[in-house]
Structure formats: structure tokens, C-alpha cells
Amino acid sequence: MILQRVGPMSTNGRERIVKTPGVCWGHARIRDTRISVKHVIESLRAGATPADLVARMPHVTLEDIDAARQYYHTHQADIDQEIAEGAQLEKTLRQAMPSLLQQKRAARHAGPDTFSPG
Numbered sequence: 001m002i003l004q005r006v007g008p009m010s011t012n013g014r015e016r017i018v019k020t021p022g023v024c025w026g027h028a029r030i031r032d033t034r035i036s037v038k039h040v041i042e043s044l045r046a047g048a049t050p051a052d053l054v055a056r057m058p059h060v061t062l063e064d065i066d067a068a069r070q071y072y073h074t075h076q077a078d079i080d081q082e083i084a085e086g087a088q089l090e091k092t093l094r095q096a097m098p099s100l101l102q103q104k105r106a107a108r109h110a111g112p113d114t115f116s117p118g
Contacts, residue, residue: 016067027082028071030064033057037075038082040068 018031028037035057043053050065072079 016064017071028068028075028079030060030068033059033064035060035064035068036082037068037071038079038086040065041072041079042083044069 016031017028017037019026019028023029024034024036029035030037030040040053044050048056050062053065054060054062
């Protein structure tokens with residue numbers, strides 16, 4: 001396995017953000033995890049706090065979250081592109097494979113009204 005180390009560095013000298021071909025599509029991620037910088041940034045934008053992320057992912061530290069944020073600030077265009085590509089993929093997949101639950105709900109609402117008025 002080829003591990004490409006990318007900054008920023010932690011206080012103990014070990015890089016916290018890495019890229020590994022074949023892991024998380026080669027995107028920047030927190031070392032020794034499959035938590036991408038993209039995921040951290042999307043979660044923070046959605047309103048999560050760094051403490052929330054650590055509580056949900058106990059193998060991640062506040063220093064890891066801070067490193068992901070620092071990495072984003074120096075590679076913002078790349079991460080924003082990953083976020084946009086992910087959103088487009090999600091949209092494409094939703095169109096190609098609609099939710100079975102949504103299909104059942106639509107069928108239920110398309111049929112005759114079985115409830116009596118009042």
C-alpha cells in the first residue's frame with residue numbers, strides 16, 4: 001500500500017491527513033480512518049460541532065478535526081470540487097434508483113381516496 005502524506009502536521013510530528021490510492025477514492029482523509037476531509041467539512045457545514053464529530057466517531061480526536069479543517073483551508077478548491085461531485089453523484093443515483101418507499105407512497109396517494117369524508 002502506498003501512503004501519500006500531506007500536511008498539516010500534528011504536534012507530535014505525525015501527519016494527520018493522508019491520501020492513499022484506493023482508500024476513500026484517494027481523497028484526503030484522517031490517518032488510520034476512512035473519515036475524509038470532505039465528510040468532516042460537510043458535517044461541520046450541516047451544523048455539527050467538532051465535539052459532536054468526536055462523540056459520533058470516538059476513534060477521531062479534536063486534533064484530527066482541526067487538522068481536517070486546516071487541510072480544507074489550504075485545499076479548499078479541491079475539497080469543494082469533491083463535495084460538488086458527491087452531490088451530483090447522489091442526484092444521479094436517486095434518479096436512476098428511486099426509493100422503494102417513495103414509490104409505495106406515490107402509489108398510495110395516486111389511488112382512489114378510501115377515506116370517507118368528515
